[in-house]
Amino acid sequence: MAKKTFLSGIQPTNIPHIGNYFGAVKNWVASQNTGEMESFYFLADLHAITVRQDPKAFKNQTLNCFALFLAMGLEPEKSALFVQSHVLEHSELAWILGCYAMFGELSRMTQFKDKSGAHKEGEANIGLFSYPVLQAADILIYNADFVPVGKDQKQHLELARNIAQRFNSAHGETFKLPEYYATPNTAKIMSLSEPSKKMSKSDSNPNAAVYMLDSRDMVIKKFKRAVTDSEALVEYRGDDESKAGINSLMSIYSAATGKGFGEIQSEFAEKGYGDFKTAVGESVADILAPIQKKYNEIRSDGAFLESCMKQGAEKASAKARPLLHAVREKIGFLQL
């Protein structure tokens, strides 16, 4: 039986944080290692230019993120690891699918409404508007079965399904309809300074997120400053908003140590938040240390990085090309 296809991406707009690791990449590595699915993981650099990037810093950041992908355990032999702009089929299919997406449906995307709100009326770029069409192309070009999107992206996945259905009904069965994938045991990691918000790469407060390349001292310091409450009780109460900070720190400690909430509660029953925060910081720094060591080795080997990127782009393109060929044929493009 053919393996199911699993796809996910991340923008190289900043160094990934522990939310990206515990909530996504760690699971990607586990899934890759079972070998049960054919996996595609990419750096979404085309998506990243909806916000103006400094070219030199952008190149450097993309290399950093690719090296980090490898350091976190993704392997080019087991998964297709690539940079989105290296696989030209994404852009071509995005243009085609844009002709099967409706202005009205794109205007209803809440992420566009939120992000375009930061611009003056009429000044949000077209890339921001058609972002979900490119996302549909990313997914449909590999006939992906599963896409592990967060809640904020569910609407985009729905759109990808609608576009696929529209194309299929016009030209006959071409695209598989992708399914939302809820990764089991996924931790949602919250901001350290505003625990009601998710930890985010684009947060302007550097203390809100712990980045994968933060030093041990920095990690411990950030956890010491994390917002909690005045109750001084290490107890998980999921539906109590006043405990959002402690709930989140307990989730992080649990993700880093594998301990359950009950066990954590007992461990810190007689201790204050200071001890608990130090323990969380140390447990996270222990996870980051070997990743950072590997990262430093990989990042300094430019030739190795480039060969891994090429390998990934070829793997991805080999899968995408036949489908794009079929799409071109169905549309009636002349093919050379």
Ligand code: AQP
């Ligand atoms: N805080 C989080 N907790 C758990 N999982 C998370 N992910 C992101 N933040 C958390 C998971 O990481 C993958 C990539 O998500 P992303 O939102 O960083 O993706 P992006 O396309 O790179 O988006 P932005 O807009 O660049 O990020 P932000 O909003 O951080 O500024 C996903 O699997 C996600 O679920």
